[in-house]
Amino acid sequence: MLIELGISPFDCELDFTIPEVDNVGIFVAGGLDSAILLCLIIEELNRANRDTPIHIWTCDKPPDPKNAARIVKIIGEEYNRNLIYHDNYPVSDEAKANGVFDFQSTRDAYSQFDSIELYMAGNNSWEKTQWVDLITHNNPILRWSYPEEPHVTYPFLNMLKSQMIDIYYKLNKEHLMQYTYSCSKKEHPRCDRCYSCVEAATGFGELGKVRPEFTEHA
Numbered sequence: 205m206l207i208e209l210g211i212s213p214f215d216c217e218l219d220f221t222i223p224e225v226d227n228v229g230i231f232v233a234g235g236l237d238s239a240i241l242l243c244l245i246i247e248e249l250n251r252a253n254r255d256t257p258i259h260i261w262t263c264d265k266p267p268d269p270k271n272a273a274r275i276v277k278i279i280g281e282e283y284n285r286n287l288i289y290h291d292n293y294p295v296s297d298e299a300k301a302n303g304v305f306d307f308q309s310t311r312d313a314y315s316q317f318d319s320i321e322l323y324m325a326g327n328n329s330w331e332k333t334q335w336v337d338l339i340t341h342n343n344p345i346l347r348w349s350y351p352e353e354p355h356v357t358y359p360f361l362n363m364l365k366s367q368m369i370d371i372y373y374k375l376n377k378e379h380l381m382q383y384t385y386s387c388s389k390k391e392h393p394r395c396d397r398c399y400s401c402v403e404a405a406t407g408f409g410e411l412g413k414v415r416p417e418f419t420e421h422a
Contacts (some may be wrong), residue, residue, distance in 0.1 A: 205248045207368040207374050209379070214410050216367050220359055222248050222256070226319035228261040231309065234272035235386035236404060237325035237360060237400050239279065240371045244359070246283045246325065247375060259288045261313055271385045274420075299362030311353055327360040327368050373411075382416040393418035 207218045217260060229248060232238040242260075249256055262272035273289070282288040290313070310322060360368050372378045388398035395401055408415045 205251055207369040207371065208293075209363065209374065211366070211411060212357070214364055214366050216363060218359070218363070218367070219247055222252070222254075223321055225256065227257050227259055227317050227321075227323045228323070229261065229313055229320050230323045231313075232262045232272050232276055233277050234262070234384060235325075235374075235400070236365075236384045237327055237368060238272075238375065239380060239384045239385075240368065240375075241276050241323060241325040242276070242279050242379070243283075243375055243377050244371060246279070246285050257288055258285070258310075259290060259313075259317075261290050261309065261410075263309075271383075271420075275380075275383050279380065280362060282377070282380065305319075306414065314396060319406070322356045324356050324358055325360055325368075326358050327363050327365060360422055364410070365403050366415055368406035369407045369413070370411055372411075378416075382419040 205219075205220045207220070209216050214394055222245065230238065230242055230245060230251070232242060242258075249258070259353050262276065276287060276289065279285075309323075309408060314320065314322060325416040367383075372381055385393070386400045386404055387394040389395040396405065404415060
């Protein structure tokens, strides 16, 4: 699937394909990035007429710990697609406190399957975080692996937030944005001051769009 994204000079092409595997997995935290990545995975499998099982792992992100599971349910109903839901996977105390996944999460998920492609939705934001720097080693790669560890694909890793947000519009799924939650300060519905909120606002601004207000229920 080839999609043209963004507005010049912040435009790019995303060429998204899924390898021939028995299972596909995605880690969903309930924010803008992982929600549209789940949509993209379903769209690509549908386009290729493949019924590959899609496995979902979520993490509880305060102040609304069930929002990730809720957005997964909404997207599953949107596409009339059966999504296989697994237990939450934040493992370390730090991960639990911050409502994020860690490397142990991917190892545990990967070990359950003989053939699976795992996806996460990290992106090349205007303020790189330590985990992105660690994974990429400052090189523009989309995939990382290391001996005896699971591999994870980051389709958005070299994309700006505006380009990622534009996927919603290109797939005609912008109505789903209202159910996502991304505030790093864990304020409800968002603080509009933290890195995640400002990054999202910057992305919408580059597209000339306004971010929808958060809605708890479909």
